[in-house]
Structures are given as C-alpha cells and as structure tokens.
Amino acid sequence: xxxxxxxxxxxxxxxxxxxxxxxxxxxxxxxxxxxxxxxxxxxxxxxxxxxxxxxxxxxxxxxxxxxxxxxxxxxxxxxxxxxxxxxxxxxxxxxxxxxxxxxxxxxxxxxxxxxxxxxxxxxxxxxxxxxxxxxxxxxxxxxxxxxxxxxxxxxxxxxxxxxxxxxxxxxxxxxxxxxxxxxxxxxx
Amino acid sequence: xxxxxxxxxxxxxxxxxxxxxxxxxxxxxxxxxxxxxxxxxxxxxxxxxxxxxxxxxxxxxxxxxxxxxxxxxxxxxxxxxxxxxxxxxxxxxxxxxxxxxxxxxxxxxxxxxxxxxxxxxxxxxxxxxxxxxxxxxxxxxxxxxxxxxxxxxxxxxxxxxxxxxxxxxxxxxxxxxxxxxxxxxxxx
DNA sequence: GAACTTACATACCGACGGTCGGTTTGTATA
DNA sequence: TATACAAACCGACCGTCGGTATGTAAGTTC
Numbered sequence: 001x002x003x004x005x006x007x008x009x010x011x012x013x014x015x016x017x018x019x020x021x022x023x024x025x026x027x028x029x030x031x032x033x034x035x036x037x038x039x040x041x042x043x044x045x046x047x048x049x050x051x052x053x054x055x056x057x058x059x060x061x062x063x064x065x066x067x068x069x070x071x072x073x074x075x076x077x078x079x080x081x082x083x084x085x086x087x088x089x090x091x092x093x094x095x096x097x098x099x100x101x102x103x104x105x106x107x108x109x110x111x112x113x114x115x116x117x118x119x120x121x122x123x124x125x126x127x128x129x130x131x132x133x134x135x136x137x138x139x140x141x142x143x144x145x146x147x148x149x150x151x152x153x154x155x156x157x158x159x160x161x162x163x164x165x166x167x168x169x170x171x172x173x174x175x176x177x178x179x180x181x182x183x184x185x186x187x188x
Numbered sequence: 189x190x191x192x193x194x195x196x197x198x199x200x201x202x203x204x205x206x207x208x209x210x211x212x213x214x215x216x217x218x219x220x221x222x223x224x225x226x227x228x229x230x231x232x233x234x235x236x237x238x239x240x241x242x243x244x245x246x247x248x249x250x251x252x253x254x255x256x257x258x259x260x261x262x263x264x265x266x267x268x269x270x271x272x273x274x275x276x277x278x279x280x281x282x283x284x285x286x287x288x289x290x291x292x293x294x295x296x297x298x299x300x301x302x303x304x305x306x307x308x309x310x311x312x313x314x315x316x317x318x319x320x321x322x323x324x325x326x327x328x329x330x331x332x333x334x335x336x337x338x339x340x341x342x343x344x345x346x347x348x349x350x351x352x353x354x355x356x357x358x359x360x361x362x363x364x365x366x367x368x369x370x371x372x373x374x375x376x
Numbered sequence: 377g378a379a380c381t382t383a384c385a386t387a388c389c390g391a392c393g394g395t396c397g398g399t400t401t402g403t404a405t406a
Numbered sequence: 407t408a409t410a411c412a413a414a415c416c417g418a419c420c421g422t423c424g425g426t427a428t429g430t431a432a433g434t435t436c
Contacts (some may be wrong), residue, residue, distance in 0.1 A: 017423060028385045029425090035383090039424065098286030102340050135354045141341050142334045142358055149333030152290050153326065166323045170330060177365040205392060217394090219415045227393065 005046045009087040013043055013095035040099060044108070047096045051113030054082055054092075058117050068125035069179060073172050075121060076147060079114050080164060083151030093148055106141075115144050132180050139178070146171055193234045197275040201231055201283035228287060232296070235284045239301030242270055242280075246305050256313035257367060261360045263309060264335060267302050268352060271339030281336055294329075303332050320368050327366070334359055 003024035007016040018039055022029045036042045061074040082088050092113075097105040109115035119140040126133035150167035157163035191212035195204040206227055210217045224230045249262040270276050280301075285293040297303035307328040314321035338355035345351035 018425085019423080030386070031384045033425075094290065102282065103344055135358060138338075138341065138351065138354050138358060141337050142355065145333045145337030146330045149329050150326075153329050156291055163326065166326050167330065170323060170326060174362060174365070177362070206394080207392080215414095216416045218396090218417065221394075222414060 001042075001046060001049065004042050005049070005087065005091070008043065008046060008095060009090050012090060013099050018042075043091075043095065043099055044104075047091060047100070047105075048108055048112050050088060050092055051109055051111075054079075054088065054114055055112060055117060057082065058114055062121075067130065068121065068128050069130050069175055072118075072121045072125060072175055075114075075117065076143075076171055076175075077168060079147055080151055080154070080168060082114075083147070084154055084160070084164075089151065089155055093151060106144075109144075115140065118144055130179055132178065143171070143174075146174075189230075189234060189237065192230050193238070193275065193279070196231065196234060196283060197278050200278060201287050231279075231283065231287055232292075235279060235288070235293075236296055236300050238276060238280055239297055239299075242267075242276065242302055243300060243305060245270065246302055250309075255318065256309065256316050257318050257363055260306075260309045260313060260363055263302075263305065264331075264359055264363075265356055267335055268339055268342070268356060270302075271335070272342055272348070272352075277339065277343055281339060294332075297332075303328065306332055318367055320366065331359070331362075334362075 004016070004021045007020055007024060018029060018032060021042065022032045025032070032042075036045065058075055058078060061078055062071055083093060092109075096108075100108070106115060110119065119136065122131060122136045122140055122143075123133075125131040126136060131139075150164075150171065153167060154160050154163045192204070192209045195208055195212060206217055206220060209230065210220045213220070220230075224233065246263055246266060249266055250259055271281060280297075284296075288296070294303060298307065307324065310319060310324045310328050310331075311321075313319040314324055319327075338352075338359065341355060342348050342351045
C-alpha cells in the first residue's frame with residue numbers, strides 16, 4: 001500500500017505498473033494479486049486510506065458549539081490546503097475519478113472522506129437552522145465540485161496564493177449567501 | 189473521426205482500441221497513425237469537434253439586448269441538457285478530463301467549447317454592470333465545475349428530472365446572488 | 377498425518393499502443 | 407508521356423503490461 005501510494009503519487013496511476021509496485025514493496029506479483037483482485041482495487045484501497053487520513057485532519061476544525069457555517073468555511077479552507085498536497089492531488093483528485101469512475105469515486109469519498117464530512121456539516125447547519133434543509137445532497141455535490149476545481153486551478157496557477165485567496169472568498173461567499181435569512185429579532 | 193466518436197461514446201476511450209477505430213473507419217492502422225500522432229490526439233480531435241458543435245447550439249440562447257444574467261441562466265439550463273446526452277457525457281465529461289488531463293481539457297473547452305462561452309458571458313455581464321468584474325476567470329471555473337457535477341449527478345440519479353430541477357435552481361440562485369447590488373434608484 | 381487453506385513465487389498469455397519498411401496514389405514539371 | 411517527389415496508406419512486428427495458471431512451502435484442522 002505504501003509502495004503503491006508513493007508510486008501513484010509520483011508517476012500517476014496509469015504510468016505505474018503492477019510490477020513496479022510489487023518490486024518496490026519487495027514482494028512478487030503473485031503475492032500482490034493474492035491480496036488485491038486487480039490493479040484498480042489497489043488504487044481503491046490506497047484512495048480509501050487517503051480519505052480516512054484526510055477525514056481525521058478535517059475533523060480537527062469541528063469546534064462544537066461554534067456557528068456551523070463558520071465550521072464549514074474553516075473546513076473548506078483546510079480542505080483546499082490538503083488538495084494542494086501532491087499526493088492528495090494526484091491520487092484523490094486526478095487518478096481516482098479517472099480510474100474508479102465518478103460514481104465510485106464520490107461514493108468512497110462520501111463514505112470515508114471529506115465529502116462525507118461536508119454532507120454531515122451541511123446537515124448539521126441545516127438542523128441548526130443556519131442553512132436551508134432542502135437539497136442538502138445536491139448542495140454538497142456542487143460544493144465539493146467547486147472545491148475540487150479550485151484546488152486544480154490553484155495547482156496550475158502562476159500565483160497560487162492569490163488564486164487560493166480569490167476562490168476561497170468566492171466559495172465562502174456562496175456559503176454565506178445560502179444562509180437561511182434570520183428573523184430580525186434573532187440578528188444580534 | 190465519426191468512427192472514433194461513435195466507439196468512444198459507446199464503450200469509452202480506454203476500452204476502445206486503435207484497431208477497432210481503424211476497422212470501423214475502413215482504413216488501416218497505418219493510415220490512422222498517418223493522420224494522428226497517437227491515440228490521445230484522436231480523442232483530442234473528437235473532443236474539440238464536440239466542443240464546437242455544442243458551442244454552436246449554446247450560441248442560440250444568446251439574445252442580444254436581454255439581461256445578461258438571464259442569458260447566462262438560459263445557457264446553463266441548455267448546457268445541462270446537453271450534458272445528459274450520452275455522447276457528450278461520455279466523451280466530454282468522463283473520458284476527456286481523464287485522458288487529456290484536467291488542464292488540457294479545460295483549455296480546449298475554453299477555446300472551443302461551452303467554457304469559453306461561459307467566460308465571455310460572465311465578462312459581458314460584468315461589463316454591463318450586472319455582475320462583479322472581479323475574479324471572472326475563477327467564477328467561470330467554479331460555475332463550470334458545478335455544472336459538470338450536476339450533469340453527472342443527474343445522470344446517476346434515480347429521479348433525473350427532479351435532480352435536474354433541484355441543481356438548476358441552486359445554480360441559478362448562485363448566479364442571482366452574485367449580482368452586483370443595484371442602487372435603489374436603478375431598481376425599477 | 378492426511379486433507380485443506382493461506383500465502384506467496386514464477387512462468388506465461390493475450391491485448392494493445394505504437395513503429396517501421398515498403399507500396400500505392402496524386403501531382404507538379406519538363 | 408516520363409520523371410521526381412510527396413502524401414496517403416498498408417500490415418507485420420515489437421515491447422509493455424494487466425492478468426492468469428501452475429507450483430510450492432508453511433500452517434491449521436480433524
């Protein structure tokens with residue numbers, strides 16, 4: 001797994017051969033195929049692992065009691081930072097969707113990764129009355145897609161810091177705009 | 189090109205072999221490689237063509253003199269319909285980004301496809317004062333990413349019409365929210 | 377200790393992308 | 407019509423790579 005992760009991150013999934021992974025791991029091809037049905041399952045395992053790791057890091061920003069929309073914003077900021085790390089970008093943003101297919105990619109992310117947290121975050125904000133409770137699933141999809149796009153845009157930008165600031169502001173603005181309007185009495 | 193387009197649309201890029209394309213086109217492999225440097229260039233050509241075609245269709249919604257934001261909304265609605273067509277979905281949304289890479293995918297779309305129109309539409313809306321003129325490039329990216337995600341979500345949805353309505357509403361709402369606030373005197 | 381499972385290793389297969397030497401067809405010139 | 411050259415085209419061949427078949431040594435169970 002570590003060997004595969006390294007090679008995928010460095011050369012991409014397609015350009016990494018099963019033999020290379022086996023060699024790096026110090027085992028034979030047969031051993032590898034004993035543990036994984038095929039190459040794609042290796043990627044699925046590596047990606048799932050990565051999702052777990054990122055989930056752990058993202059959970060750090062969830063301060064209980066805080067404004068749920070602010071928590072979401074903080075999560076988005078941190079996620080964008082994670083997205084710029086080479087390993088996550090290559091494996092989770094580029095290879096996984098291409099090789100696993102969009103559906104499975106999102107499913108794994110929803111189960112074990114940041115997408116799942118995002119959905120729960122939106123649901124929490126909705127049940128706290130801060131966001132509309134309608135179309136949470138769809139909102140989550142549009143948001144994660146925007147974050148992913150922003151990450152790739154930042155990665156290619158000649159001025160990454162600036163691009164990050166701009167896109168972050170746009171996304172946070174979107175979150176702010178979608179707040180449920182408060183009654184005047186509630187507005188402190 | 190037509191042969192390749194059909195096969196890609198039906199079986200996907202990876203699962204289509206050069207020999208199949210050549211056979212279907214009634215030429216030899218050598219002839220094919222005489223016209224295209226490698227397999228990826230065949231996809232690039234097919235995708236570029238597809239972008240042109242879609243651009244033409246999208247241009248139909250641009251009514252001169254209309255509210256630029258409304259034009260954008262209409263364009264988004266039409267684009268979402270295009271996205272649900274099998275050929276466009278498979279080639280432009282699934283295979284092209286995976287095989288060409290995100291950067292080249294967006295570049296072609298920006299040059300010849302809907303993404304270019306979107307950018308110009310946002311720019312037009314900005315210069316008409318309807319949208320902020322800042323961060324147009326980034327806005328365009330976030331919007332096209334949302335549209336793409338919505339398209340794939342719709343394609344997988346058990347209730348596609350409903351999902352399309354929901355996502356369309358969310359995206360139009362976003363556009364509406366990002367209007368530059370008008371002075372009170374201007375608001376008819 | 378026989379039957380069986382697990383965990384590997386090695387040799388091998390078929391498909392596929394891409395190359396290359398060579399042939400045919402088209403075209404400009406004399 | 408003959409010559410020269412280029413563009414279009416053919417199909418056999420090669421290397422790589424994902425995946426499989428076969429073999430084997432070390433437990434585990436009864």
